Amino acid sequence: MFGLKCIKNSLFVVNFLFFLFGLGLTIVGVLIYYNVDFYVEIIPEHVSAFPIGLIVIGCIIFVTAFLGCCGACTENSIFLLAFSIVLAIMFMVEVGLLIAASIKKDGLEVTVQDSLERMLNEYNENQNYQASWHFLQTEFKCCGINSATDWQSITGDELVPPSCCQKAQNETCRKENASKTGCQTVLLEYLRNIYTIFTLIAVIIWLIQFIGIIFACCLYQHIGI
Structure with missing residues:
Protein backbone atom coordinates (compact mmCIF):
# COMPACT_ATOMS: atom_id res chain seq x y z
CA MET A 1 0.00 0.00 0.00
CA PHE A 2 2.81 2.36 0.87
CA GLY A 3 4.53 1.50 -2.42
CA LEU A 4 1.38 2.28 -4.40
CA LYS A 5 0.93 5.62 -2.65
CA CYS A 6 4.60 6.47 -3.27
CA ILE A 7 4.22 5.69 -6.99
CA LYS A 8 1.04 7.80 -7.18
CA ASN A 9 2.70 10.77 -5.52
CA SER A 10 5.82 10.40 -7.64
CA LEU A 11 3.76 10.25 -10.83
CA PHE A 12 1.81 13.35 -9.76
CA VAL A 13 5.05 15.25 -9.07
CA VAL A 14 6.48 14.17 -12.44
CA ASN A 15 3.35 15.35 -14.22
CA PHE A 16 3.37 18.66 -12.34
CA LEU A 17 6.95 19.18 -13.51
CA PHE A 18 5.84 18.09 -16.96
CA PHE A 19 3.08 20.72 -16.84
CA LEU A 20 5.50 23.47 -15.78
CA PHE A 21 7.94 22.42 -18.46
CA GLY A 22 5.18 22.52 -21.08
CA LEU A 23 4.27 26.03 -19.96
CA GLY A 24 7.89 27.13 -20.14
CA LEU A 25 8.30 25.51 -23.54
CA THR A 26 5.28 27.39 -24.90
CA ILE A 27 6.55 30.72 -23.55
CA VAL A 28 10.02 30.16 -25.02
CA GLY A 29 8.43 29.20 -28.35
CA VAL A 30 6.37 32.40 -28.42
CA LEU A 31 9.39 34.58 -27.56
CA ILE A 32 11.57 32.94 -30.23
CA TYR A 33 8.73 33.18 -32.76
CA TYR A 34 8.42 36.94 -32.38
CA ASN A 35 12.20 37.35 -32.71
CA VAL A 36 12.50 35.03 -35.70
CA ASP A 37 9.56 36.70 -37.41
CA PHE A 38 11.58 39.91 -37.88
CA TYR A 39 14.13 38.28 -40.17
CA VAL A 40 12.18 35.35 -41.59
CA GLU A 41 13.55 36.29 -45.02
CA ILE A 42 17.08 35.47 -43.85
CA ILE A 43 16.89 32.22 -42.00
CA PRO A 44 16.08 28.79 -43.44
CA GLU A 45 12.43 27.77 -43.44
CA HIS A 46 12.97 24.81 -41.11
CA VAL A 47 14.55 27.14 -38.52
CA SER A 48 11.67 29.63 -38.69
CA ALA A 49 9.29 26.72 -38.03
CA PHE A 50 11.23 25.75 -34.90
CA PRO A 51 9.38 28.05 -32.44
CA ILE A 52 6.03 26.88 -33.81
CA GLY A 53 7.16 23.34 -33.07
CA LEU A 54 7.99 24.35 -29.50
CA ILE A 55 4.54 25.89 -29.03
CA VAL A 56 2.81 22.78 -30.41
CA ILE A 57 4.89 20.44 -28.25
CA GLY A 58 4.21 22.63 -25.21
CA CYS A 59 0.44 22.37 -25.79
CA ILE A 60 0.68 18.59 -26.25
CA ILE A 61 2.58 18.39 -22.96
CA PHE A 62 -0.31 20.22 -21.24
CA VAL A 63 -2.76 17.55 -22.39
CA THR A 64 -0.36 14.74 -21.56
CA ALA A 65 0.27 16.08 -18.05
CA PHE A 66 -3.50 16.34 -17.53
CA LEU A 67 -3.96 12.69 -18.48
CA GLY A 68 -1.15 11.66 -16.15
CA CYS A 69 -2.50 13.67 -13.21
CA CYS A 70 -6.02 12.33 -13.72
CA GLY A 71 -4.71 8.79 -13.96
CA ALA A 72 -2.60 9.16 -10.81
CA CYS A 73 -5.28 10.88 -8.71
CA THR A 74 -8.23 8.67 -9.74
CA GLU A 75 -6.19 5.49 -10.30
CA ASN A 76 -7.92 5.23 -13.67
CA SER A 77 -6.17 2.58 -15.75
CA ILE A 78 -7.49 4.02 -19.03
CA PHE A 79 -5.97 7.43 -18.31
CA LEU A 80 -2.70 5.79 -17.31
CA LEU A 81 -2.60 3.71 -20.48
CA ALA A 82 -3.41 6.74 -22.64
CA PHE A 83 -0.74 8.72 -20.81
CA SER A 84 1.90 6.04 -21.47
CA ILE A 85 0.95 5.73 -25.15
CA VAL A 86 1.05 9.51 -25.71
CA LEU A 87 4.47 9.72 -24.04
CA ALA A 88 5.79 6.87 -26.18
CA ILE A 89 4.51 8.51 -29.39
CA MET A 90 6.00 11.87 -28.37
CA PHE A 91 9.31 10.18 -27.67
CA MET A 92 9.47 8.66 -31.17
CA VAL A 93 8.43 11.95 -32.82
CA GLU A 94 11.08 13.87 -30.89
CA VAL A 95 13.78 11.40 -31.93
CA GLY A 96 12.78 11.92 -35.56
CA LEU A 97 12.80 15.72 -35.17
CA LEU A 98 16.23 15.67 -33.56
CA ILE A 99 17.64 13.50 -36.35
CA ALA A 100 16.11 15.81 -38.97
CA ALA A 101 17.52 18.87 -37.19
CA SER A 102 20.99 17.31 -37.10
CA ILE A 103 20.85 16.62 -40.83
CA LYS A 104 19.69 20.17 -41.59
CA LYS A 105 22.41 21.62 -39.37
CA ASP A 106 25.11 20.17 -41.63
CA GLY A 107 23.97 22.36 -44.53
CA LEU A 108 23.19 25.43 -42.46
CA GLU A 109 26.25 27.46 -43.48
CA VAL A 110 25.58 27.07 -47.22
CA THR A 111 21.88 27.86 -46.77
CA VAL A 112 22.57 31.04 -44.79
CA GLN A 113 25.23 32.22 -47.23
CA ASP A 114 22.92 31.69 -50.22
CA SER A 115 20.10 33.57 -48.45
CA LEU A 116 22.31 36.53 -47.56
CA GLU A 117 23.79 36.73 -51.07
CA ARG A 118 20.31 36.73 -52.61
CA MET A 119 19.13 39.42 -50.21
CA LEU A 120 22.20 41.54 -50.91
CA ASN A 121 21.93 41.27 -54.70
CA GLU A 122 18.23 42.16 -54.65
CA TYR A 123 18.53 44.79 -51.92
CA ASN A 124 17.60 47.79 -54.08
CA VAL A 186 26.93 36.10 -36.01
CA LEU A 187 23.79 34.75 -37.68
CA LEU A 188 25.28 31.26 -37.91
CA GLU A 189 26.23 31.42 -34.24
CA TYR A 190 22.67 32.47 -33.37
CA LEU A 191 21.13 29.63 -35.39
CA ARG A 192 23.53 27.09 -33.92
CA ASN A 193 22.49 28.27 -30.47
CA ILE A 194 18.88 27.59 -31.46
CA TYR A 195 19.84 24.05 -32.45
CA THR A 196 21.65 23.65 -29.12
CA ILE A 197 18.54 24.81 -27.25
CA PHE A 198 16.49 22.36 -29.29
CA THR A 199 18.81 19.49 -28.35
CA LEU A 200 18.83 20.36 -24.64
CA ILE A 201 15.05 20.65 -24.59
CA ALA A 202 14.74 17.27 -26.31
CA VAL A 203 17.04 15.62 -23.75
CA ILE A 204 15.09 17.11 -20.81
CA ILE A 205 11.77 16.04 -22.33
CA TRP A 206 13.10 12.51 -22.91
CA LEU A 207 14.24 12.24 -19.30
CA ILE A 208 10.88 13.41 -17.94
CA GLN A 209 9.03 11.13 -20.34
CA PHE A 210 11.14 8.12 -19.40
CA ILE A 211 10.49 8.65 -15.68
CA GLY A 212 6.79 9.28 -16.34
CA ILE A 213 6.41 6.11 -18.40
CA ILE A 214 8.08 4.01 -15.68
CA PHE A 215 5.84 5.36 -12.91
CA ALA A 216 2.70 5.13 -15.07
CA CYS A 217 3.44 1.51 -15.98
CA CYS A 218 4.15 0.61 -12.34
CA LEU A 219 0.90 2.22 -11.19
CA TYR A 220 -1.01 0.61 -14.05
CA GLN A 221 0.38 -2.79 -13.05
CA HIS A 222 -0.67 -2.28 -9.41
CA ILE A 223 -4.18 -1.12 -10.35
CA GLY A 224 -4.79 -3.69 -13.05
CA ILE A 225 -7.41 -3.48 -15.76
Missing part, protein backbone atom coordinates in the same frame (compact mmCIF):
# COMPACT_ATOMS: atom_id res chain seq x y z
CA GLU A 125 14.55 46.09 -55.62
CA ASN A 126 13.04 44.44 -52.55
CA GLN A 127 11.78 46.48 -49.59
CA ASN A 128 11.39 43.35 -47.45
CA TYR A 129 15.08 42.61 -47.91
CA GLN A 130 15.94 46.20 -47.00
CA ALA A 131 13.95 45.90 -43.77
CA SER A 132 15.51 42.51 -43.01
CA TRP A 133 19.05 43.83 -43.53
CA HIS A 134 18.31 46.84 -41.34
CA PHE A 135 17.02 44.63 -38.54
CA LEU A 136 19.82 42.07 -38.89
CA GLN A 137 22.63 44.64 -38.89
CA THR A 138 21.08 46.62 -36.06
CA GLU A 139 20.22 43.61 -33.91
CA PHE A 140 23.55 41.79 -34.31
CA LYS A 141 25.76 44.88 -34.77
CA CYS A 142 27.22 43.54 -38.00
CA CYS A 143 27.65 44.74 -41.59
CA GLY A 144 27.41 42.92 -44.90
CA ILE A 145 27.82 39.20 -45.41
CA ASN A 146 31.48 39.02 -44.41
CA SER A 147 32.35 42.72 -44.07
CA ALA A 148 31.23 46.23 -45.01
CA THR A 149 33.05 45.82 -48.35
CA ASP A 150 30.19 43.62 -49.56
CA TRP A 151 28.01 46.73 -49.88
CA GLN A 152 30.32 48.42 -52.38
CA SER A 153 28.78 46.52 -55.29
CA ILE A 154 25.34 47.73 -54.20
CA THR A 155 26.00 51.33 -53.19
CA GLY A 156 28.84 51.97 -55.63
CA ASP A 157 30.77 54.19 -53.19
CA GLU A 158 32.08 54.29 -49.63
CA LEU A 159 28.62 54.63 -48.14
CA VAL A 160 26.91 51.64 -46.53
CA PRO A 161 23.42 51.25 -45.02
CA PRO A 162 23.01 53.34 -41.81
CA SER A 163 22.32 50.17 -39.82
CA CYS A 164 25.99 49.21 -40.28
CA CYS A 165 26.79 52.09 -37.92
CA GLN A 166 23.73 51.50 -35.71
CA LYS A 167 22.14 54.67 -37.09
CA ALA A 168 18.63 55.58 -38.20
CA GLN A 169 17.58 55.08 -41.81
CA ASN A 170 17.93 58.76 -42.70
CA GLU A 171 21.50 59.06 -41.38
CA THR A 172 24.78 58.47 -43.23
CA CYS A 173 27.26 55.68 -42.56
CA ARG A 174 30.65 55.33 -44.23
CA LYS A 175 32.47 52.06 -44.68
CA GLU A 176 35.36 52.99 -42.38
CA ASN A 177 32.91 53.65 -39.53
CA ALA A 178 30.85 50.51 -40.04
CA SER A 179 30.89 47.39 -37.89
CA LYS A 180 33.83 45.12 -38.68
CA THR A 181 31.84 41.94 -38.06
CA GLY A 182 30.15 40.14 -40.95
CA CYS A 183 26.52 39.17 -40.45
CA GLN A 184 27.01 35.61 -41.67
CA THR A 185 29.25 34.77 -38.71
